[in-house]
Amino acid sequence: MKPIQVGLLGIGTVGGGVFTVLERNQDEITRRAGRGIRINTVADLNVERAKELVKDRAQVVSDARAVINNPEIDIVVELIGGYGIAKDLVLEAIAAGKHVVTANKALIAVHGNEIFKAAHEKGVMVAFEAAVAGGIPIIKALREGLTANRIEWIAGIINGTTNFILSEMRDKGLDFATVLKEAQRLGYAEADPTFDIEGVDAAHKATIMSAIAFGIPMQFEKAHVEGITKLDAIDIKYAEQLGYRIKLLGIAKKTATGVELRVHPTLIPTKRLIANVEGAMNAVQVFGDAVGTTLYYGKGAGSEPTASAVIADLVDITRLLGASPESRVPYLAFQPDAVRDITVLPMGEITTSYYLRLRVADQAGVLADITKILAAHSISIDALLQKEADEGESQTDLVALTHETKEKHMLAAIQEIQNLKTVAGEVVKIRLENLS
Amino acid sequence: MKPIQVGLLGIGTVGGGVFTVLERNQDEITRRAGRGIRINTVADLNVERAKELVKDRAQVVSDARAVINNPEIDIVVELIGGYGIAKDLVLEAIAAGKHVVTANKALIAVHGNEIFKAAHEKGVMVAFEAAVAGGIPIIKALREGLTANRIEWIAGIINGTTNFILSEMRDKGLDFATVLKEAQRLGYAEADPTFDIEGVDAAHKATIMSAIAFGIPMQFEKAHVEGITKLDAIDIKYAEQLGYRIKLLGIAKKTATGVELRVHPTLIPTKRLIANVEGAMNAVQVFGDAVGTTLYYGKGAGSEPTASAVIADLVDITRLLGASPESRVPYLAFQPDAVRDITVLPMGEITTSYYLRLRVADQAGVLADITKILAAHSISIDALLQKEADEGESQTDLVALTHETKEKHMLAAIQEIQNLKTVAGEVVKIRLENLS
Numbered sequence: 001m002k003p004i005q006v007g008l009l010g011i012g013t014v015g016g017g018v019f020t021v022l023e024r025n026q027d028e029i030t031r032r033a034g035r036g037i038r039i040n041t042v043a044d045l046n047v048e049r050a051k052e053l054v055k056d057r058a059q060v061v062s063d064a065r066a067v068i069n070n071p072e073i074d075i076v077v078e079l080i081g082g083y084g085i086a087k088d089l090v091l092e093a094i095a096a097g098k099h100v101v102t103a104n105k106a107l108i109a110v111h112g113n114e115i116f117k118a119a120h121e122k123g124v125m126v127a128f129e130a131a132v133a134g135g136i137p138i139i140k141a142l143r144e145g146l147t148a149n150r151i152e153w154i155a156g157i158i159n160g161t162t163n164f165i166l167s168e169m170r171d172k173g174l175d176f177a178t179v180l181k182e183a184q185r186l187g188y189a190e191a192d193p194t195f196d197i198e199g200v201d202a203a204h205k206a207t208i209m210s211a212i213a214f215g216i217p218m219q220f221e222k223a224h225v226e227g228i229t230k231l232d233a234i235d236i237k238y239a240e241q242l243g244y245r246i247k248l249l250g251i252a253k254k255t256a257t258g259v260e261l262r263v264h265p266t267l268i269p270t271k272r273l274i275a276n277v278e279g280a281m282n283a284v285q286v287f288g289d290a291v292g293t294t295l296y297y298g299k300g301a302g303s304e305p306t307a308s309a310v311i312a313d314l315v316d317i318t319r320l321l322g323a324s325p326e327s328r329v330p331y332l333a334f335q336p337d338a339v340r341d342i343t344v345l346p347m348g349e350i351t352t353s354y355y356l357r358l359r360v361a362d363q364a365g366v367l368a369d370i371t372k373i374l375a376a377h378s379i380s381i382d383a384l385l386q387k388e389a390d391e392g393e394s395q396t397d398l399v400a401l402t403h404e405t406k407e408k409h410m411l412a413a414i415q416e417i418q419n420l421k422t423v424a425g426e427v428v429k430i431r432l433e434n435l436s
Numbered sequence: 437m438k439p440i441q442v443g444l445l446g447i448g449t450v451g452g453g454v455f456t457v458l459e460r461n462q463d464e465i466t467r468r469a470g471r472g473i474r475i476n477t478v479a480d481l482n483v484e485r486a487k488e489l490v491k492d493r494a495q496v497v498s499d500a501r502a503v504i505n506n507p508e509i510d511i512v513v514e515l516i517g518g519y520g521i522a523k524d525l526v527l528e529a530i531a532a533g534k535h536v537v538t539a540n541k542a543l544i545a546v547h548g549n550e551i552f553k554a555a556h557e558k559g560v561m562v563a564f565e566a567a568v569a570g571g572i573p574i575i576k577a578l579r580e581g582l583t584a585n586r587i588e589w590i591a592g593i594i595n596g597t598t599n600f601i602l603s604e605m606r607d608k609g610l611d612f613a614t615v616l617k618e619a620q621r622l623g624y625a626e627a628d629p630t631f632d633i634e635g636v637d638a639a640h641k642a643t644i645m646s647a648i649a650f651g652i653p654m655q656f657e658k659a660h661v662e663g664i665t666k667l668d669a670i671d672i673k674y675a676e677q678l679g680y681r682i683k684l685l686g687i688a689k690k691t692a693t694g695v696e697l698r699v700h701p702t703l704i705p706t707k708r709l710i711a712n713v714e715g716a717m718n719a720v721q722v723f724g725d726a727v728g729t730t731l732y733y734g735k736g737a738g739s740e741p742t743a744s745a746v747i748a749d750l751v752d753i754t755r756l757l758g759a760s761p762e763s764r765v766p767y768l769a770f771q772p773d774a775v776r777d778i779t780v781l782p783m784g785e786i787t788t789s790y791y792l793r794l795r796v797a798d799q800a801g802v803l804a805d806i807t808k809i810l811a812a813h814s815i816s817i818d819a820l821l822q823k824e825a826d827e828g829e830s831q832t833d834l835v836a837l838t839h840e841t842k843e844k845h846m847l848a849a850i851q852e853i854q855n856l857k858t859v860a861g862e863v864v865k866i867r868l869e870n871l872s
Contacts, residue, residue, distance in 0.1 A: 017726070021584050021585075021726045022584075024725075025584060025585065025586055025725070025726070028585070028586050028651070029583060029584060030774075031651055031770045031771060031774035032583045032651075032766070032769055032770055032771070032774075033583070034762060034766075034771050129581075135724075135726070135727035135728065135730065136730055137576075137577050137580070137581025137582065137730075140573075140576060140577070140580060140581045141573050141576070141577070141581075144573070144576060144580075144748065144751070144752065145565075145573025145576045145577075145748055146573065146744065146748065147465060147468045147469070147747065147748050147751040148457050148458075148461060148465060148743065148744040148745075148746075148747030148748055148751070149457075149461065149464070149744055150461055150464050215464070215467055215468075273709060273712060273713065273733060276709060276712055277709065288571075288744065289460075289461070289740075290453070290457045290461070290571070290740040290741065290743055290744040290747075291571035291734060291735065291740070291741045291744035291745075292571065292734065292735050292740075292741060293733075293734060293735075294571065294572055294573075294732070294733060294734035294735075295731075295732070295733035295734065296730070296731070296732060296733075297709060297729075297730060297731035297732075297733070298727060298728065298729060298730035298731065299727065299728050299729075299730075304725075304726040304727070304728075305726065305727045305728060307584065307726055308582065308584040308585055308724065308726040308727035309584075309727075310584075311583065311584030311726075312580065312581055312582065312583050312584055315580070315583040315584070316580065319762070319763055319764070319765065320759075320763050322759075322760065322762060322763060323756075323758075323759035323760070323763040324758065324759070326470060326755070326758060327755055327756050327758060327759040327763055328755070329755065330468070330470075333468055334467045334468055335467060335468070335470050338466075338467035338468075
């Protein structure tokens with residue numbers, strides 16, 4: 001049988017990986033897919049570099065539209081990234097009747113609803129395994145592996161840069177700025193690391209997983225996005241003393257009143273497997289009502305790990321080319337007409353536990369005042385860590401872990417605590433998830 | 437659209453879970469599958485108990501063949517277990533043109549080749565996600581998620597009973613027999629635990645994974661099967677001191693000369709994520725040449741976790757009912773005509789590292805004699821742990837970790853070491869895998 005013809009838009013890090021792996025493993029891939037998968041044409045603005053990479057084994061063009069409009073090509077792989085030209089090209093490819101594979105999380109999280117609608121109308125497949133957690137087949141697990149379940153929550157370490165930074169901060173006791181520089185030097189963080197360290201990248205991925213898990217549209221604009229730039233090394237240390245580790249988690253949770261969709265630093269018990277995911281590795285923990293906890297771990301970025309996910313999508317599409325749309329897995333796991341518009345809750349309405357750190361006067365009655373305020377807001381304390389004041393100091397650190405409460409109650413309590421004369425500086429609040 | 441009609445053979449623990457979860461989550465499942473999935477008939481020898489369970493929501497019969505020959509039924513789910521009647525019924529169901537879902541690892545590992553051949557000729561699907569690692573979608577990850585990769589090795593904690601026992605032995609410093617009794621009392625081990633503690637169950641699952649990962653036939657009869665019954669608590673303690681944990685691993689590895697397929701207690705570095713999988717939980721680590729290390733974790737047994745896998749298979753089959761066989765994922769990940777008969781290596785030919793414990797005379801020159809023998813067999817030592825002899829004792833424990841070598845060389849070396857006058861008792865040998 002004639003090999004499936006693929007057009008590649010962009011041959012940077014990931015595109016190069018796709019090209020290399022398809023060639024190196026063509027025997028295994030063909031034995032699995034039932035027919036060959038061949039890169040027919042590569043479109044890249046840097047034609048010279050692209051030609052050097054692919055040699056004479058594929059055509060190289062500078063114009064992406066030459067790929068999209070090439071009648072020989074069955075599947076277009078978009079590896080340009082970003083929301084701009086990538087969106088236009090994906091929509092044009094769909095309009096031209098091409099199936100599409102993309103690794104572009106920003107595009108799917110922000111414009112996914114429009115893209116899937118267009119693809120559904122045109123009857124083409126759009127696959128995006130590489131958009132979340134790189135080489136880990138988490139989209140497949142959520143869309144197909146856990147179909148029996150009501151998925152209750154997902155919590156993921158889905159940004160390698162920030163996990164590397166947090167691991168280093170804890171290991172070496174260094175502060176954020178120092179470790180960020182080190183990460184940039186080692187290539188774990190980009191020159192402009194904003195999307196990573198501010199949590200935007202993780203929020204894109206959490207948005208995509210929330211849609212697939214709960215059968216809701218993409219609602220990136222409603223996600224709470226909070227990065228790790230304000231995290232203090234001392235809180236990592238105190239958390240450790242209390243048996244917790246701080247990770248940047250992407251969280252999607254379904255509650256009786258709506259969906260929680262949030263990215264923020266989070267204390268998790270050290271004994272949980274996911275707390276021990278170190279360095280640039282990714283992991284996603286999924287809780288389904290039938291299966292209980294499952295966890296998926298692997299490399300979340302990089303040339304060949306991401307290519308692994310892109311090619312898995314190519315194989316899936318290759319198999320289903322001749323089948324009718326009903327035989328395909330729905331884009332968002334749920335049939336298009338079964339997607340329901342469930343509210344993403346504002347942050348005041350989310351329920352979680354908290355780590356609080358306060359700078360307090362080292363005198364009698366301080367703790368009583370604070371616990372009284374928390375109690376008045378129905379917030380109960382799970383654990384306390386009170387340091388002896390250092391020699392000659394009149395203030396000391398007080399750390400409290402609370403049980404679950406609504407965020408709005410916690411914010412109200414913190415405001416009152418902040419007004420106490422015995423409390424100095426700002427109250428540090430970090431959310432805590434038990435993940436059991 | 438009319439719901440898919442399912443016939444259930446056996447409604448014990450897993451069957452009950454399938455029934456319960458299908459009913460409880462029917463809304464979500466239908467929204468995903470595009471049509472309802474309904475248990476039409478349940479066959480169970482204990483008709484009364486089955487009727488009590490399903491009430492009037494499905495027919496109950498005692499004769500499995502009444503399900504197989506029922507023209508209304510599209511998919512037969514075999515949950516009887518074992519190689520006996522289950523094999524006949526699965527082959528009869530296939531002959532009757534039914535698609536089959538099974539959770540029966542023994543059946544697939546031992547008779548899979550025959551079953552898939554029959555299913556291929558008849559053009560029906562046979563799915564078995566629940567046969568390996570319960571609720572973890574590991575079959576899907578291997579068959580579909582990692583299709584881009586040459587899978588190099590798999591190492592799995594795929595038997596919850598033995599992992600529970602090993603966790604307890606380590607935590608509490610107890611010996612095997614004591615913990616086994618406790619495990620039986622708690623329901624983590626069966627009254628006759630032979631298949632679990634002797635490694636047979638893990639070998640079934642490792643066999644299935646080896647076939648899917650490498651595109652080879654099931655070769656259970658060639659698997660090396662070694663359980664945990666002879667494991668001594670002292671070795672768990674020494675391993676811990678050296679930075680390792682002992683787990684019963686199912687290992688499948690592809691080498692230049694063949695396939696390694698083996699189940700045995702294994703030292704793994706404590707810092708590996710999989711070393712921290714405790715209690716009855718399962719985890720499978722897979723190394724692919726493109727993706728690197730990935731890991732899949734969750735409950736490997738139990739009513740609803742296993743039902744989660746069975747129902748995922750039902751949804752997959754439901755989607756593909758109208759499609760031609762080419763659109764399906766091949767039974768063993770590779771197209772039937774692309775499965776290759778690669779040799780499973782005899783144990784003498786496998787390559788691994790070793791933990792050795794020797795009871796030696798507490799005198800000069802002993803260590804030199806031993807290292808000389810190892811060196812003569814080209815085995816180098818990675819780490820040594822030599823205990824001071826206890827007060828009044830003339831012998832002491834010597835523990836050595838070696839670098840990789842062929843098992844036959846190690847056995848030859850051990851035989852020579854055993855003959856040394858300064859070595860008492862039997863040399864304890866446990867294999868060690870670095871899993872990086």
